[in-house]
Amino acid sequence: MPSLRLQCPACRRALSGAQRVCSGCGFQLLEQGGIFRALTPDRQLALGQFVREYELVRGKEGRWSSSSEYYLELPFKDVRGHNSWQWSIRARTYRYLERHVLSQCESAYPGGAEVLDVGAGNCWLSFRMALRGHRPVAIDLLDNEGDGLGAARHYFDHLPQPFQRFQAEMDRLPFVSEQFDIVIFNASFHYSVDYRKTLQEALRCLRRPGHVIIVDSPFYWHDQSGQTMVEEKRAAFQQKYGFRSDSMRSCEYLTPGVLDELAAAFMLRWRVLKPWYGLNWALRPARARLLRRREPSKFFVIWATVPPGDHASRSRATTCFIPQTGCPVGSVFGR
Numbered sequence: 001m002p003s004l005r006l007q008c009p010a011c012r013r014a015l016s017g018a019q020r021v022c023s024g025c026g027f028q029l030l031e032q033g034g035i036f037r038a039l040t041p042d043r044q045l046a047l048g049q050f051v052r053e054y055e056l057v058r059g060k061e062g063r064w065s066s067s068s069e070y071y072l073e074l075p076f077k078d079v080r081g082h083n084s085w086q087w088s089i090r091a092r093t094y095r096y097l098e099r100h101v102l103s104q105c106e107s108a109y110p111g112g113a114e115v116l117d118v119g120a121g122n123c124w125l126s127f128r129m130a131l132r133g134h135r136p137v138a139i140d141l142l143d144n145e146g147d148g149l150g151a152a153r154h155y156f157d158h159l160p161q162p163f164q165r166f167q168a169e170m171d172r173l174p175f176v177s178e179q180f181d182i183v184i185f186n187a188s189f190h191y192s193v194d195y196r197k198t199l200q201e202a203l204r205c206l207r208r209p210g211h212v213i214i215v216d217s218p219f220y221w222h223d224q225s226g227q228t229m230v231e232e233k234r235a236a237f238q239q240k241y242g243f244r245s246d247s248m249r250s251c252e253y254l255t256p257g258v259l260d261e262l263a264a265a266f267m268l269r270w271r272v273l274k275p276w277y278g279l280n281w282a283l284r285p286a287r288a289r290l291l292r293r294r295e296p297s298k299f300f301v302i303w304a305t306v307p308p309g310d311h312a313s314r315s316r317a318t319t320c321f322i323p324q325t326g327c328p329v330g331s332v333f334g335r
Contacts, residue, residue: 006175014176050247053241056241089216092276101211117136117138121188126163127163135163138164180205181206187216190218190251199265208309211303225295226253233252272302272320
């Protein structure tokens with residue numbers, strides 16, 4: 001990809017020179033182990049507990065492997081078999097993304113797009129984007145070699161050139177504005193502590209026209225269902241791991257109201273697309289009602305095409321739920 005123009009994550013001044021030192025506050029953006037370190041010391045301290053707890057949980061869930069095969073097969077196969085059900089959902093989401101979103105976006109970028117993978121984790125999506133001829137940049141808080149940015153080493157032998165990786169916060173991206181064609185939040189947007197701030201930062205980095213895509217973040221029709229899920233999750237973590245995993249107050253889920261508020265704030269037109277995850281998944285809401293349980297989460301593909309500035313002011317902010325694609329003929333499943 002063309003050389004990225006970088007900025008200080010603390011004071012927002014452009015970084016220049018090979019040393020990448022901020023002339024305003026003195027922050028130096030170092031590269032260590034092939035990863036650019038864009039967390040300031042105070043933010044490292046503030047996020048330390050979250051990172052430690054998150055890595056502990058992910059390790060116990062079996063998301064680490066010493067085998068390159070494990071990473072190269074994602075999201076289509078969980079070689080270790082510890083999280084096969086979850087990866088089957090990720091695989092269906094990705095196939096849907098390929099067929100119904102990327103296929104439309106890519107026509108405008110015959111030479112490949114500049115893609116920002118926000119919350120990249122082990123970078124499997126960046127790898128898939130690179131295989132499609134795009135130029136991804138991966139950002140995440142985690143830099144370890146099992147479930148963080150360091151795991152990208154498993155992909156590089158299978159690519160013409162490695163993609164760039166930044167240890168950074170989604171609300172403090174170390175990039176000068178308007179450098180990316182597509183920004184994707186891959187199972188990561190719900191980790192935001194302030195959706196408006198996070199989306200504003202993503203839009204700042206986006207060229208016009210461009211695309212913002214949110215996938216695999218929990219969605220609920222009713223806010224109370226999301227609140228109940230969060231309490232259930234924290235109680236389960238306390239029982240299993242000895243902590244509630246709430247040191248970082250993430251938003252945790254999306255609702256129609258949240259999407260409408262973001263659409264109005266940034267003059268966006270969301271398209272909410274519904275992949276088909278199979279009959280058992282589709283029947284979950286009905287089972288929950290019969291058993292008088294809370295509404296189960298949904299995973300949608302949420303996509304906004306951001307037009308040039310002069311068109312954005314004239315467009316009507318909306319959230320449009322698109323009928324389910326890929327379900328059997330005659331099958332209709334509502335909320």
